[in-house]
Amino acid sequence: MYLCSIMARNKEFDIAERLGKAKDLFWEKGYNATSMHDLVDTMKLNPGSIYGTFGGKHQLFMESLKMYCAQSLVHYENAATKAKSPLDAIKAIIQKAIERAFTEDKACLLVKSSFELAKSDAEAHALLKQESAALISMLEKLIRLAQAADEINPNKDAKTMATFIVVSFAGFWQMQLLFNDETMVRNMSKLLLDSFR
């Protein structure tokens, strides 16, 4: 017995490419402020195609958030790869976050969505928690390496420091939104690193 033995018409568009457009729109406007009409315009897809392919606004958002987080993590991993030591890798990730905040000119979708949805949307909350934990976990590993290399105070808790980096990122993005002062944020990133000594 063959499943899908007759295929008929194929989709005319690239699913990942259109999901990318949806992701960018949610990123810019936030979940609630993005309407299906906006998505239809931006994705250049009719409602029927969006529902048939992605299921609906909420499922589309969840996939958008997953794509955003996966790409973010790649950005940070790439920045870390070029570094000469674990501490340099951590510094490179912090620099990358600041660079992103001021060039992309919109706040991290993960942070934005945490404040918008964590309390009201259990499904989104679970994903936000998981993706944040993944970023913290990546940083924690680097911090342990830096501690082993005696670049970071080995008496301080690695997970706490890793979380504090992510905590600072949220604030960096807020400061970018409100004051758009890159020098000030770079100065704060030095304080952040001082707390690891």
Next chain:
Amino acid sequence: MYLCSIMARNKEFDIAERLGKAKDLFWEKGYNATSMHDLVDTMKLNPGSIYGTFGGKHQLFMESLKMYCAQSLVHYENAATKAKSPLDAIKAIIQKAIERAFTEDKACLLVKSSFELAKSDAEAHALLKQESAALISMLEKLIRLAQAADEINPNKDAKTMATFIVVSFAGFWQMQLLFNDETMVRNMSKLLLDSFR
């Protein structure tokens, strides 16, 4: 010539009290997710009374945010007043922020609204910027006092440290929303203070 020489009917409700109800609703749900119908229910006022008194949803939100920020500042000032030294005052404010995050169980309206509205609502952006600057300014003064008393490193920039406290608050609220782990946040607040040494 008399303006309002004839007064006729007076308002049946207390404006500040109903504004407080609106503030609590915006605080819980965020601007976009709060509907006028929600406000009518919560404020126990008809649409006509809300429009006649406050002007509309946006103006009502702006007044709600002002009220929230004024009350926040009072909370922090009260916490600081009881302290024995400038550094103790700063510590008390940080403790108060964490205590608020975990007892109120919803993120600071100023932080939430920064991520929701800063990029799309110029009027809200101006107010958010102003209110954040006021909090930073209050902390900066305390830091300068602590530096004069040699409780905080006098070689570090007071404004940067003050801003870094507010930056950390944003992240503390995010962590409360996602992980609800008060111990972790308290540990991070120790790192924050370490960065001032």
Next chain:
DNA sequence: TACATTTTTGAATGATCATTCAAAAATGTA
């Protein structure tokens, strides 16, 4: 008490929301 004026009431308005659906168009396989 009379009444000019304000407040309250809640239905009405027109726009927009997410979602559904039936018909038309397209196409892989037989």
Next chain:
DNA sequence: TACATTTTTGAATGATCATTCAAAAATGTA
């Protein structure tokens, strides 16, 4: 080429949105 099946299309749906408005109720002053 024939056609079963899928995709596309975009109008239709019913709910909800912020806001307006006209009529009823209330009241301070004369």
